[in-house]
Amino acid sequence: MHKWKTSFRLHKRFILSLILLAVFGWSLFAVKWDADEVYHAGGIPTLGQIFKGLFQPDLSPEVLSKGLEAAWITLAYAVAGMSLAIIYAFIVGVLASGTLTSSRAARLANKVFFRGILGFTRSIHELVWAWLFVAAIGFSPFAAIFALAIPYGGILGRIFADMLNDVPKEPIKALWAAGASKLEVLFYGYLPLVRADMISYTMYRFECSIRSSAIMSFVGLGGLGYQIQLSLADLKYDQVWTYVFYLIALVVLVDIWSNFVRKGLTDRKRRRGFSTGWRASLLAALLIAGSWIYIYFIDHADISDLFSDQNAEYAGKFFGGLIGLNENNPAFFDAESWASALKLTYETLEMSVMAIGFSTIAACLTVIPAARNIASGNLTISKKWYNWPLYGLVRLVYIFSRSVPELVWAMMIIFILKPGILPGALALALHNFGILGKLWAEVIEDMDPRPIRNLAASGASKIETLFYGILPIVMPRFLTYVLYRWEVIMRTTIVVGFVGAGGLGMDFKLAMSYFQYTQITLLLLCYMILVVIADFASESTRKTVK
CATH class of the missing domain: 1.10.3720.10 (MetI-like)
Incomplete structure (x- = not known):
């Protein structure tokens, strides 16, 4: 029987692989593979110029200085966005897991409602959120920060909720039987069992947020993406690769830090593990503090400005336009538009x-x-x-x-x-x-x-x-x-x-x-x-x- 089941699983995987290959083949027919239809007239020479810039990046002091400043802006927005995302993810993720509810009906209602919120916020890409916030509140650093915080909070919240749901029930039942409150069960029962996995996955998403922060720059919010966009517009491919190398360096540094943190989490029993975790926590606190200090005191961003009468008017007009207020024939009711x-x-x-x-x-x-x-x-x-x-x-x-x-x-x-x-x-x-x-x-x-x-x-x-x-x-x-x-x-x-x-x-x-x-x-x-x-x-x- 076991041999038959194993053979059946292998057969299903083989069939699935063939189906996936067939679907990929279907997608290739969407392209006209004629060279005149695919390449620009100057496409090949342009490719040569791009490769030349890759091996001969612009290392002039002006470009290096500009790249360093843009890299810090990219990092600051990513850190600030992730700090808000973690708060949002923790609160909504805990609620979506149903761990704070006692009755089955309340737990189901919590899961459906809060998982729906997490699903909506993570389904829309961060650059789309950035476009929406820029249209509503203008070119404020908070447009980039909120655009990162919302989808990444949705992604983290979903994972946090799943982690909490997968916790073994025996220790939790013991705490309930001992008369622990809901918060005590959460902080002394659930969180110690999933804390390491939560931190590990958060570090992985932080690496992703660096790339996303650079993308935020393409809507005019500064950073490495903005400099890459300007250099591409001027056809200065050597400068493009200089800024790209800054971005790669940021991602690699975060990846090294992430491995450092994960190693500390898996090595807690040793003295070095505690030291590693302490140093990583200190670095995280300094990064968060430094990012918000830069945003408030150097970038001169003030969250109270978002609630000005002018921004309220812009936001009302924009979001009212999205639902079709004062429009006779909204596109989402038009058959041809659909x-x-x-x-x-x-x-x-x-x-x-x-x-x-x-x-x-x-x-x-x-x-x-x-x-x-x-x-x-x-x-x-x-x-x-x-x-x-x-x-x-x-x-x-x-x-x-x-x-x-x-x-x-x-x-x-x-x-x-x-x-x-x-x-x-x-x-x-x-x-x-x-x-x-x-x-x-x-x-x-x-x-x-x-x-x-x-x-x-x-x-x-x-x-x-x-x-x-x-x-x-x-x-x-x-x-x-x-x-x-x-x-x-x-x-x-x-x-x-x-x-x-x-x-x-x-x-x-x-x-x-x-x-x-x-x-x-x-x-x-x-x-x-x-x-x-x-x-x-x-x-x-x-x-x-x-």
Whole structure:
């Protein structure tokens, strides 16, 4: 019976893989692969100039100084946004978990209501929130900070709620039986069991918020993204790469700090673990304090200005326009507008499938040399002189790929390829390929090496070891990560469209530029429909993988 179940699961995964390949093939038909239809006339020379700038960045004192200032603004906005996101995520996440309710009906109502809030706030991309806040309150740093805090709070809150729900019930029941109050149960029962996981995941999202903070700059709020945009507009690719390297350095530093914190969390029993955690906490407090001091005293942002009569008038006009006040024929009630928007929605779906397909293929071709246990020979009992150099090269490419935001990739690719869904798909694929490859490599590194060693010791070739040893074990996790990244890509498709990469994003930017508020609402509705479809399809497919 067990053998039959195992065979059935493998059969389902094989069928699922074929279906995913077929869907990717379907998406490729959305592009006319004629060279005249794909490339700009000067696309190839432009590509050469971009590569020249990559290897010869502008290192003049003026550009380096400007990059350092822009990097600090990017970091300050990210830290401030995440500090608000953590507060929002903790409060709403606890309420969404139902841990503070006693009756089953109240717990269900809490979960439905507060999970709905978290779902709505995380479904809209942070750059879309930034556009909305800029339109409502102007070019205030708080537009970027709130635009980061709301979606990241939604993402963190959802994860926090799931973590609290997965806590073993025995210690909690013991606290209830001892007469503990709801808050005591939360702080002495739930939180000690999930604190390490919460901090670890928050650090991961903080790394993501650095990239998002840079993207915020594209709506005119300063920072690295703003400098990249100006340099691209002036065709100064050497300056573009200088600012991109600043962004990569920020992401790498945060990644190192994140590993430092996680190591401290898993090493608490040792004295060094306490010291590590203390130093990490001190650094976090200094960053938060420094960011808010900069925002209030140097950037001269005052939250009370947001509640001025003028801003209230602008916000009322903007949000009133979104729901169609004083408009005879709102776009979201017009059949032709819906038909046009749904066509763009279909294109956006094709773009997302194409993007995850390209990134999956690239990850497949590079993931084996990117695994540390394969480079060292511990997994396959095969040590070659080129293993470690190849490992370092691929890992460096992964860091470079995922550190550059999708929008930055799109802005460079659009100089080479004509507007459409292909440049958008390539930009999304370039960013997610690095993330997917890193996640896959870590899956291989976490494998039990004994079955693979036995296979290699019995005389199996490298290809046989790969297809009969490694892949059957890691394939479920691989597919899970592909589906997870597809969900993320679906939320990000609207962003690459802002620079002419097709789909809903391009029309959304035009609607914002021409103050077509009800059209904005219609496009947001279509965007949310796509996100819901992605969530449902991904969740259903993940169950099949299991």
